[in-house]
Amino acid sequence: MIKISHIRKSFDEHEAIENISLTVNKGSIYGLLGSNGAGKTTLLKILSGLYIPDEGLIAIDGQSVFENPDVKNKIFFIPDTPYFLPHYTLKQMAQFYQSNYPRWNEQRYQELVDMFQIDVHKKIHRYSKGIQRQVAFILALSTVPEVLLLDEPLDGLDPVMRKKVKGLLIDDVAEREMTVLISSHNLREVEDLCDFVGIMHKGQMMIEKELDDLKSDTHKVQIAFKGGAPVPPAILKSVKVLHKEKRGSILLLIVKGKEEEITASIEKYQPVIFDILPLTLEEIFIYEMEDVGYAVENILG
Numbered sequence: 001m002i003k004i005s006h007i008r009k010s011f012d013e014h015e016a017i018e019n020i021s022l023t024v025n026k027g028s029i030y031g032l033l034g035s036n037g038a039g040k041t042t043l044l045k046i047l048s049g050l051y052i053p054d055e056g057l058i059a060i061d062g063q064s065v066f067e068n069p070d071v072k073n074k075i076f077f078i079p080d081t082p083y084f085l086p087h088y089t090l091k092q093m094a095q096f097y098q099s100n101y102p103r104w105n106e107q108r109y110q111e112l113v114d115m116f117q118i119d120v121h122k123k124i125h126r127y128s129k130g131i132q133r134q135v136a137f138i139l140a141l142s143t144v145p146e147v148l149l150l151d152e153p154l155d156g157l158d159p160v161m162r163k164k165v166k167g168l169l170i171d172d173v174a175e176r177e178m179t180v181l182i183s184s185h186n187l188r189e190v191e192d193l194c195d196f197v198g199i200m201h202k203g204q205m206m207i208e209k210e211l212d213d214l215k216s217d218t219h220k221v222q223i224a225f226k227g228g229a230p231v232p233p234a235i236l237k238s239v240k241v242l243h244k245e246k247r248g249s250i251l252l253l254i255v256k257g258k259e260e261e262i263t264a265s266i267e268k269y270q271p272v273i274f275d276i277l278p279l280t281l282e283e284i285f286i287y288e289m290e291d292v293g294y295a296v297e298n299i300l301g
């Protein structure tokens with residue numbers, strides 16, 4: 001479990017992280033989303049022990065990260081530009097990690113090399129960006145991390161590789177309760193992976209949500225009444241409306257609550273048109289944020 005409490009981090013005069021707290025439960029995948037410069041990379045670097053926070057506490061399974069080799073051995077961080085020792089081949093990098101990570105699993109390494117079909121004797125810097133990222137995943141997963149920190153992990157991977165990498169992450173989470181924190185600009189890219197999502201903006205956490213609850217609890221409703229009659233105000237009082245918009249004679253509502261309860265509340269007014277539809281996660285965030293007074297369309301990109 002990752003626990004971050006009241007972290008602050010400034011560079012010169014600029015506060016990159018302003019009082020962020022978050023918890024990632026063991027065996028879950030947390031998506032850290034946000035605009036450019038929001039502070040996602042800084043937070044991941046603090047978590048991996050590369051930066052010291054100015055204030056606040058970070059614990060992994062109850063132990064402090066900074067200058068604690070026992071904890072660092074359980075963590076693997078893949079930065080947005082994976083780093084390899086200069087002129088090393090995958091085989092040499094594997095030997096390096098094997099001697100530094102006591103949990104290294106040689107069999108897993110061989111399986112991953114076969115799966116990705118990488119020539120382990122070629123110098124890594126000669127590989128393309130996408131293949132270098134595959135190499136980073138092979139090394140990361142071979143160290144059998146308890147906590148995997150990923151900065152823009154799918155950048156540069158083609159759709160087949162994205163699917164493969166997502167599958168590998170999900171397997172390790174399901175089989176051995178690996179805990180994962182992923183930063184991304186793109187909600188659509190990570191929504192099928194994460195059970196929790198937090199959106200950062202200018203060093204602050206704007207909103208944090210558990211995805212299962214969100215998906216089953218927010219709906220798009222379209223209603224219209226005979227002859228274009230106005231929607232009875234009582235309907236709007238009987239359900240929790242996040243957003244309402246008139247489209248000709250149809251009223252579009254974004255409503256929170258259970259589908260059956262919303263249907264029962266609205267059907268008794270006998271609308272001539274009544275549809276209840278699911279929303280994409282991106283839509284849910286946009287409407288939720290509207291509800292709390294922010295415009296997040298640009299943040300979600």
Ligand SMILES: Nc1ncnc2c1ncn2[C@@H]1O[C@H](COP(=O)(O)OP(=O)(O)OP(=O)(O)O)[C@@H](O)[C@H]1O
Nearest residue numbers: 011014016034035036037038039040041042043185
């Ligand atoms: N080493 C550094 N020195 C000075 N300022 C820094 C440093 N690292 C980050 N910053 C600043 O901290 C803020 C947060 O940057 P960070 O890289 O954490 O954002 P991010 O959310 O990862 O952005 P992006 O999505 O663009 O990668 C930015 O304003 C950035 O300029």
